[in-house]
Amino acid sequence: xxxxxxxxxxxxxxxxxxxxxxxxxxxxxxxxxxxxxxxxxxxxxxxxxxxxxxxxxxxxxxxxxxxxxxxxxxxxxxxxxxxxxxxxxxxxxxxxxxxxxxxxxxxxxxxxxxxxxxxxxxxxxxxxxxxxxxxxxxxxxxxxxxxxxxxxxxxxxxxxxxxxxxxxxxxxxxxxxxxxxxxxxxxxxxxxxxxxxxxxxxxxxxxxxxxxxxxxxxxxxxxxxxxxxxxxxxxxxxxxxxxxxxxxxxxxxxxxxxxxxxxxxxxxxxxxxxxxxxxxxxxxxx
Numbered sequence: 588x589x590x591x592x593x594x595x596x597x598x599x600x601x602x603x604x605x606x607x608x609x610x611x612x613x614x615x616x617x618x619x620x621x622x623x624x625x626x627x628x629x630x631x632x633x634x635x636x637x638x639x640x641x642x643x644x645x646x647x648x649x650x651x652x653x654x655x656x657x658x659x660x661x662x663x664x665x666x667x668x669x670x671x672x673x674x675x676x677x678x679x680x681x682x683x684x685x686x687x688x689x690x691x692x693x694x695x696x697x698x699x700x701x702x703x704x705x706x707x708x709x710x711x712x713x714x715x716x717x718x719x720x721x722x723x724x725x726x727x728x729x730x731x732x733x734x735x736x737x738x739x740x741x742x743x744x745x746x747x748x749x750x751x752x753x754x755x756x757x758x759x760x761x762x763x764x765x766x767x768x769x770x771x772x773x774x775x776x777x778x779x780x781x782x783x784x785x786x787x788x789x790x791x792x793x794x795x796x797x798x799x800x801x802x803x804x805x806x807x808x809x810x811x812x813x814x815x816x817x818x819x820x821x822x823x824x825x826x827x828x829x830x831x832x833x834x835x836x837x838x839x840x841x842x843x844x845x846x847x848x849x850x851x852x853x854x855x856x857x858x859x860x861x862x863x864x865x866x867x868x869x870x871x872x873x
Contacts, residue, residue, distance in 0.1 A: 590812075592622045592650060592812055593623055593625055593646075593648045594649065594651070595625050595627055595636055595650070597744060598626040606836045607626070611624055617822070628743065630654055630656070638665055650805070650813075652802055654746075655801065655850060656710060658803050659854050660857075669804060669806055670806075671802070672801070672803065672845065673821075673844060674799075675837070678799040678801070679849065680796040681771055681772065682770075684769055684771055684774045684792070684794075685766050687766040687788065693765050696791070698765075699733045701732070703735075703765050703766075704734070705768065706735050706737045707754075708737075708738065708746055709739055710745050711745055711746025711751060713768075715751075720855065720856030721795070736758060736764045738750075738754035752769045756777065756782070795852065797850065798846055801845060802817075821841075
């Protein structure tokens with residue numbers, strides 16, 4: 588019998604429990620793969636568990652469901668020995684949007700000079716790390732050319748809760764900020780669900796595309812187990828109603844093989860901003 592595969596996920600919302608109960612049931616009952624789930628309160632602790640040695644006094648997991656930043660941290664801190672396994676179709680082509688009040692003084696990036704830009708939690712790739720990085724590419728340096736107003740409301744969750752993006756939008760609407768940075772999925776939700784009065788906000792800039800979450804395997808995971816896990820994921824079908832409930836909750840239609848060409852900008856930005864430089868926790872062997 589295949590040994591248990593321990594999978595980590597971060598509990599950024601109560602729905603995560605429901606999602607992983609469904610995933611675990613699928614793995615056991617349909618894929619016949621003994622998967623168990625460990626929930627973490629932060630991505631840093633999850634990455635530590637992914638890299639932990641057998642002698643370390645902490646949980647060890649085989650596979651982590653990582654944000655793009657957590658995937659890059661695992662890759663960097665393992666000296667590129669962790670392996671990407673799979674991602675959602677909806678993890679491809681994320682963008683950052685900078686939005687402002689319609690008809691206001693901000694209509695182009697150059698208008699941000701000497702103004703205030705609202706940013707999400709500092710470890711959010713889409714609402715903080717990448718906006719600062721992309722604006723630097725455009726010649727706009729935070730603190731020199733514009734002021735940053737940060738909302739660190741879900742640090743450790745890498746922006747997954749969306750709470751900091753809500754605060755960004757509020758700050759733009761009430762005038763505390765002249766513009767704000769949010770991820771394209773949240774901006775789509777704002778418009779489709781009419782979370783703000785129609786026409787109140789407009790997007791003034793869109794970033795180049797980048798990729799988001801990634802299932803990541805620990806360096807010493809048996810390749811055959813990794814392959815079986817990936818095959819089980821690919822066996823989920825949106826046409827199957829029981830699968831669809833889980834897939835909809837996790838925000839995808841199908842699982843994809845890793846697309847590694849969409850992480851370069853975040854890797855560069857994270858390195859420059861210090862997110863890849865060191866680990867808070869060191870294994871007993873170090």
